[in-house]
Amino acid sequence: MKEVNSRSGGSFLVCTLAVQLVLCWSEVYTSDITKRCGLVSESKSERTILERLEPLAHKNFSVVTKGKTDSYTYTFQLCGEAAGFAEAGVVQVDNSNPSKPTIIGRFNATRAFGGSDWVMLIYEKGDAYDGHCSKEKRKAIVMISCDSKKVMGELEVVLEDRDRDHDCFYLFELDSSAVCPVVPSQLSTGSIIVIIGLCLLAVYLIGGFLYQRLIVGAKGMEQFPNYAFWVEVGNLTADGCDFVCRSRNREEAPAYRGVAAEPLEDEPEERDDHLLPM
Numbered sequence: 001m002k003e004v005n006s007r008s009g010g011s012f013l014v015c016t017l018a019v020q021l022v023l024c025w026s027e028v029y030t031s032d033i034t035k036r037c038g039l040v041s042e043s044k045s046e047r048t049i050l051e052r053l054e055p056l057a058h059k060n061f062s063v064v065t066k067g068k069t070d071s072y073t074y075t076f077q078l079c080g081e082a083a084g085f086a087e088a089g090v091v092q093v094d095n096s097n098p099s100k101p102t103i104i105g106r107f108n109a110t111r112a113f114g115g116s117d118w119v120m121l122i123y124e125k126g127d128a129y130d131g132h133c134s135k136e137k138r139k140a141i142v143m144i145s146c147d148s149k150k151v152m153g154e155l156e157v158v159l160e161d162r163d164r165d166h167d168c169f170y171l172f173e174l175d176s177s178a179v180c181p182v183v184p185s186q187l188s189t190g191s192i193i194v195i196i197g198l199c200l201l202a203v204y205l206i207g208g209f210l211y212q213r214l215i216v217g218a219k220g221m222e223q224f225p226n227y228a229f230w231v232e233v234g235n236l237t238a239d240g241c242d243f244v245c246r247s248r249n250r251e252e253a254p255a256y257r258g259v260a261a262e263p264l265e266d267e268p269e270e271r272d273d274h275l276l277p278m
């Protein structure tokens, strides 16, 4: 008896764990590439926003822009060396002079803001402008928006705003499902109840089976827990159906019921007998 209890307890624990695993499925995915990003001002909320971007890690996002005379390649990487350049979060490479990249923003000077379906990532402390913008340091803003169909979309250049005295920036955009609102749980209360019910049924069947086999020493169909009880239930249900649904031979019913009543009488005893082990 004790053994069966501990077995049932064990299976129940396994079931509970399984349910929790399903529930926590989305949270199981963890990695910590974003810890490489240095925040301009360390804050827990910005860290949390950065963590939402984890699925974008380990990838160079590139885009080429072509003007009349010039062509540039911009590369962005999440908290990692963009295009392999040390410290660079966003880098601009002049395609006519690829050996001299311009760092637009450094990932050790990051800021991050976010809403339900977007994250704005800012890399500051880029290389200083030569003439524009009071020779300030360049800054990259990457606007990441939710697109549930794309894990990683294409990087696009929106604009370079440098014709002013201060606070110039390069603006990029990127679509990703990483910033989409998290669906709290894929499972409704109803399906959780069904899962728990199935778990309990499994515990009942397995525990009862083990008890019947190992302790009572039953063989064949007898190994089913409370076999006789369920057979009885089946028979009574059949009788009930028969009684309710059959339209003819009403006169014969009393005699018929008399027969059916017999097992009913010693049934409580029998039922107790079989319930006891559970």
Ligand SMILES: *[C@@H]1O[C@H](CO)[C@@H](O)[C@H](O)[C@H]1NC(C)=O
Residues within 6 Å of the ligand: 058, 059, 060, 080, 081, 082, 083, 084
């Ligand atoms: C990004 O590109 C650079 C240069 O091509 C490469 O060295 C680096 O490994 C790439 N990073 C990733 C994560 O693919």
Ligand SMILES: *[C@@H]1O[C@H](CO)[C@@H](O)[C@H](O)[C@H]1NC(C)=O
Residues within 6 Å of the ligand: 038, 039, 040, 087, 106, 108, 109
């Ligand atoms: C980022 O790295 C550069 C170069 O190593 C350093 O000068 C700068 O202070 C760092 N910035 C932050 C915010 O850690």
